[in-house]
Amino acid sequence: MQLVVARIGRAHGIKGEVTVEVRTDEPELRLGPGAVLTTDPASAGPLTIETGRVHSGRLLLRFEGVRDRTAAEALRNTLLIADVDPAALPDEPDEYYDHQLMDLDVVLADGTEVGRITEITHLPSQDLFIVERPDGTEVMIPFVEQIVTEIDLEAQRAVIDPPPGLIDDRAEIASARDDEAADDSDHPEDAR
Structure with missing residues (x-):
């Protein structure tokens, strides 16, 4: 290979x-x-x-x-x-060659299909999986332990636990202003 x-x-x-x-x-x-x-x-x-x-x-x-x-x-x-010998494996058990990860199915922990890894981008801070979704769009998944919870080469899949907003549009947005507004409604200022 x-x-x-x-x-x-x-x-x-x-x-x-x-x-x-x-x-x-x-x-x-x-x-x-x-x-x-x-x-x-x-x-x-x-x-x-x-x-x-x-x-x-x-x-x-x-x-x-x-x-x-x-x-x-x-x-x-x-x-x-x-x-490279395609059967060769990295020395560390939690390391993978790019060719081992290409075309893996990406799924959520409950088995929901996310897509298929079509590319791996190596950045200075971390690697990214470029995942093609069933509708043809792409999503970038950081290859970090907190998000990619399991790589199963036998089953040809990567299990992910994405934070809100990574693979969908339902991001949870919190700001200090929202927290202050909630606190103010609990404690209205004294009327003058």
Whole structure:
């Protein structure tokens, strides 16, 4: 199975290094020196990682045969793709690869159908499930323990307990002003 593990960004310096947008939870495994990655577009690769380092919070890679800024800049926006054994599982029991989560049915605890996971977006603070609902609309579900209560790969489903307003329009809106108005009606001011 092939998985996108990174996207090449801009060139860094003049010696062929590039920044990369990491799209894997295991960059040390997938993006280490010696790794051979296929590419999209295919004409850019395959690429073999020569060196890698972190600079100012960004991963920088240099590929074999890429020696100057011009060659590095030509790789911009290229996707890096790793071959992954589809039966391989992450080391931690509560971690999942994206391919394991794609197409899972999303349901509420009572079994009510919400939709199907069509995409997983990796943000700095958390991951999001993009869920296609039966009516064709999409909803974003944060992949956090408080909301996604169970992943059952055998049954091919994700059970969620969404807060009000996440998957429907019935959000509960509370404000301090509403609370004050309720308090004032209990204790009307003295008449003058």
